[in-house]
Amino acid sequence: IEADLRAESAQRTVELDFDGYAVGGLSVGETREEMLPALDAALDHLPVDQPRYLMGVGDPLSIVEAVARGVDMFDCVLPTRLARHGTLLTDAGRLNIKRAEFARSEDPIDPNCPCPTCATYSRGYLRHLTAVGEPAAASLCTVHNLTWMLGLVARIRAAIAAGRLDGLRAEVAGVWSGSGPGLG
Known part of the structure; x- marks a missing residue:
């Protein structure tokens, strides 16, 4: 380097x-x-x-x-690239919407997400759209991933303002470093 x-x-x-x-x-x-x-x-x-x-x-x-x-x-480009391939960002880690376990799921991608995709569509429906190659799937997943990333940045700002950035670092590392439960 x-x-x-x-x-x-x-x-x-x-x-x-x-x-x-x-x-x-x-x-x-x-x-x-x-x-x-x-x-x-x-x-x-x-x-x-x-x-x-x-x-x-x-x-x-x-x-x-x-x-x-x-x-x-x-x-x-990571949030949009992941979305195009059916991978969604969540508070629990990556979620691969292509997995068969989501075929009948009526749950939103992330129950804490305020995006229109999570408010309107289930994991099962998004899995179906992805499986049949519907272009709308990439758009809907992109809306979610970008909303999630904006939420992460808002959490970072709030943590800085509150003097708790180290706590947020530990929380994010627990999910995103490979040591957490991450999904798919």
Whole structure:
């Protein structure tokens, strides 16, 4: 990951006095354990009073970890890519709507989600749409995943304001690090 080159790049970029700074070249196949030290190597040299943008990182745990390190903005196709393939983000982890166990389920994707998909459609119906290749399935799942991600960011903001970001980090890690019960 070349921490020394990342540090040098950040230092030289700061010399150009931009209004904000982007960190890229991460989340391209390396593990989170490799990515975070590389991110730290760059962030250690970027101004804390200017926007910091982490490019292409979108899994829930990496977002929380990056915010805890001082990252302000993200972009990633992950929520929409997962939705197109029938994978939904929930408070309990990933849910693969293609699984046969959901064929007759009348439950929403996530009972705590305020999105129109969860308010209107059951897991069983979404599974059916996905199984028959109905294009609306990807749209409905995308609405849910984007709503869930917006909710995660709102929870991060609230945790920061309340001084409880470490607690949220532990909660998210319990579900999204592979040690939690995650679904499908």
